[in-house]
Amino acid sequence: MMSIILRRSSSKRALTAALSSVESILHNHLSPKSGAAAVVPKPDEIVKTRCLGGREFHVKSGPLDFKATMMWQAQSAVDDYAAYDDSKDEGLEITKLGISQDIVAALAKRGISKLFPIQRAVLEPAMQGRDMIGRARTGTGKTLAFGIPILDKIIQFNAKHGRGRNPLCLVLAPTRELAKQVEKEFYESAPSLDTICVYGGTPISGQMRALDYGVDICVGTPGRIIDLMKRGALNLSEVQFVVLDEADQMLSVGFAEDVEVILEKLPQNRQSMMFSATMPPWIRNLTQKYLKNPLTIDLVGDSDQKLADGISLYSIATDMWSKASIIGPLITEHAKGGKCIVFTQTKRDADRLAGAMARNFRCEALHGDISQSQRERTLSGFRDGHFNILVATDVAARGLDVPNVDLIIHYELPNTSETFVHRTGRTGRAGKKGSAILIYTQEQSRAVRGIERDVGCRFTELPRIAVEGGGNMFNDMSGQSGTYRGGMRDRRYGDMGFGRSSRQGDSGFGRSGGYKSPGFGRSSGPSSGSFGSNANRSGNFSGSGFNRSSGFGEFARSDRSSAFGDIGSGRSSRFGDFGDNNSKQTSGGFTDFFGSSGNNNTDNQNTGRRPF
Numbered sequence: 001m002m003s004i005i006l007r008r009s010s011s012k013r014a015l016t017a018a019l020s021s022v023e024s025i026l027h028n029h030l031s032p033k034s035g036a037a038a039v040v041p042k043p044d045e046i047v048k049t050r051c052l053g054g055r056e057f058h059v060k061s062g063p064l065d066f067k068a069t070m071m072w073q074a075q076s077a078v079d080d081y082a083a084y085d086d087s088k089d090e091g092l093e094i095t096k097l098g099i100s101q102d103i104v105a106a107l108a109k110r111g112i113s114k115l116f117p118i119q120r121a122v123l124e125p126a127m128q129g130r131d132m133i134g135r136a137r138t139g140t141g142k143t144l145a146f147g148i149p150i151l152d153k154i155i156q157f158n159a160k161h162g163r164g165r166n167p168l169c170l171v172l173a174p175t176r177e178l179a180k181q182v183e184k185e186f187y188e189s190a191p192s193l194d195t196i197c198v199y200g201g202t203p204i205s206g207q208m209r210a211l212d213y214g215v216d217i218c219v220g221t222p223g224r225i226i227d228l229m230k231r232g233a234l235n236l237s238e239v240q241f242v243v244l245d246e247a248d249q250m251l252s253v254g255f256a257e258d259v260e261v262i263l264e265k266l267p268q269n270r271q272s273m274m275f276s277a278t279m280p281p282w283i284r285n286l287t288q289k290y291l292k293n294p295l296t297i298d299l300v301g302d303s304d305q306k307l308a309d310g311i312s313l314y315s316i317a318t319d320m321w322s323k324a325s326i327i328g329p330l331i332t333e334h335a336k337g338g339k340c341i342v343f344t345q346t347k348r349d350a351d352r353l354a355g356a357m358a359r360n361f362r363c364e365a366l367h368g369d370i371s372q373s374q375r376e377r378t379l380s381g382f383r384d385g386h387f388n389i390l391v392a393t394d395v396a397a398r399g400l401d402v403p404n405v406d407l408i409i410h411y412e413l414p415n416t417s418e419t420f421v422h423r424t425g426r427t428g429r430a431g432k433k434g435s436a437i438l439i440y441t442q443e444q445s446r447a448v449r450g451i452e453r454d455v456g457c458r459f460t461e462l463p464r465i466a467v468e469g470g471g472n473m474f475n476d477m478s479g480q481s482g483t484y485r486g487g488m489r490d491r492r493y494g495d496m497g498f499g500r501s502s503r504q505g506d507s508g509f510g511r512s513g514g515y516k517s518p519g520f521g522r523s524s525g526p527s528s529g530s531f532g533s534n535a536n537r538s539g540n541f542s543g544s545g546f547n548r549s550s551g552f553g554e555f556a557r558s559d560r561s562s563a564f565g566d567i568g569s570g571r572s573s574r575f576g577d578f579g580d581n582n583s584k585q586t587s588g589g590f591t592d593f594f595g596s597s598g599n600n601n602t603d604n605q606n607t608g609r610r611p612f
């Protein structure tokens with residue numbers, strides 16, 4: 001017990017080494033943690049029993065045994081998420097599923113008492129040990145879908161065989177932030193298990209110490225995992241479960257090589273699962289390489305609508321030079337004081353847009369060139385509601401689970417329809433409602449139709465917002481007039497700053513006076529004051545502790561088109577003309593993308609710029 005307390009507390013971490021010798025003496029006398037009955041292994045089952053750093057090793061290697069007791073089949077869960085009335089289905093009651101009391105209690109504490117459909121669909125086959133590919137819409141609970149069965153099986157295993165030192169489960173995620181989230185979800189759902197999140201950009205020594213101490217579950221980004229493997233700190237020989245979260249991204253070029261290096265080190269006899277809200281056709285061939293007779297559980301299927309229910313979609317046409325000026329009015333009208341994420345293509349645009357908006361709204365930028373500690377402060381500040389507008393690159397497109405984001409604005413078109421799905425999916429999570437607005441130029445109209453076709457959605461066109469005198473936010477924001485030469489910016493409007501904007505035609509927004517002040521629509525509308533007027537960029541938000549403090553992580557870009565050629569859906573045209581967005585395409589290798597600024601000015605998931 002002491003070991004657990006120490007490992008989970010950053011402030012007590014320094015004491016770990018000093019106490020480890022005392023602890024190792026005590027360890028054999030400590031009873032197992034809650035939920036785990038003490039089991040004395042038979043001599044022939046014992047593989048390793050030596051105690052290192054306060055934790056006994058697993059006493060038995062090999063596949064975990066489990067006999068399914070759940071009654072439903074995966075097929076039965078392929079109901080439409082919204083149409084499904086789970087209030088009458090007692091089969092979804094978590095208390096009635098035979099899941100470990102530890103997990104049931106922890107979930108109940110978080111207000112989770114019923115399974116979501118993907119969780120229901122996955123549970124039984126996962127418990128039976130099936131490899132699988134799972135697809136369900138964004139925000140529908142995929143993390144717990146693979147998490148609950150894994151946690152339950154590990155609890156059972158530990159109860160039977162004793163706690164071990166090497167991880168039984170490995171979860172790979174494309175970003176540090178997502179890795180953190182998954183680890184947090186695991187930890188909060190089974191506090192009796194030891195979890196660790198490993199990622200780049202933080203001192204490796206602390207992670208090595210924690211691993212040496214013993215963990216049940218390791219969640220991380222591929223780059224750091226490989227690093228830890230090379231240093232001999234991470235032993236994957238006992239891994240029984242491996243999950244690729246955001247599998248399509250993990251198997252894309254730039255990630256796949258590293259993922260392969262890691263998978264090769266895992267025991268053959270393991271259960272492998274891959275999850276994502278998007279599973280482009282090319283992934284099916286690829287998964288054959290990594291999965292054994294996989295079961296596909298696809299709650300999206302061929303249904304037209306690929307987005308979560310409850311998300312209202314809008315599009316608005318604008319000129320390139322007016323774009324920035326319409327953001328304010330859009331936020332004021334559609335976010336209504338709630339949380340909003342604005343997605344840009346480039347880190348520079350995220351910075352500049354956030355900087356300009358900060359005159360009138362409380363907002364922050366989030367991208368890979370921002371220091372890790374600042375990213376963490378930014379994200380926790382956004383989560384905690386210290387500010388409500390996040391201007392982010394696609395680093396925040398996947399997996400980020402911030403409750404109650406009301407509005408997504410695609411300030412620039414996403415590179416692919418999958419990115420559109422993931423960006424948009426930051427709202428409307430867990431059955432909640434939300435809105436997304438796609439800003440496009442006339443030349444990008446075809447791309448907008450392409451998204452509609454691919455994603456099976458229909459945008460409601462908002463009336464244009466006219467900007468008097470044009471307006472180039474970048475020139476107006478920090479005396480940098482004329483210095484920014486990105487192709488998407490038109491310098492002809494360089495000196496105009498933000499013009500007075502007004503709506504054309506019937507706005508539908510209920511105001512006719514337009515937006516009188518310069519800048520980002522500091523409006524006289526009803527909710528204009530809700531964000532405050534000053535940017536808080538000073539980082540007043542407290543960071544979290546050890547292993548929970550990183551921002552986004554090793555996020556390699558992929559140029560999928562270069563490797564997968566036409567394996568994809570056959571759609572090869574990119575969305576519109578993105579102009580010079582300062583992106584530099586790279587391929588191969590796992591880059592700690594966020595750490596390297598250089599010419600890489602995007603945090604895009606796919607610089608191949610083709611829908612996949």
Ligand SMILES: Nc1ncnc2c1ncn2[C@@H]1O[C@H](COP(=O)(O)OP(=O)(O)OP(=O)(O)O)[C@@H](O)[C@H]1O
Binds near residue numbers: 113114401430
């Ligand atoms: N059974 C449940 N009951 C209530 N809330 C749940 C349940 N399962 C998951 N949630 C919550 O729903 C939210 C979304 O879950 P999660 O992040 O796993 O979605 P996801 O499908 O992985 O989304 P994405 O595709 O965007 O990564 C989380 O806040 C999670 O805690």
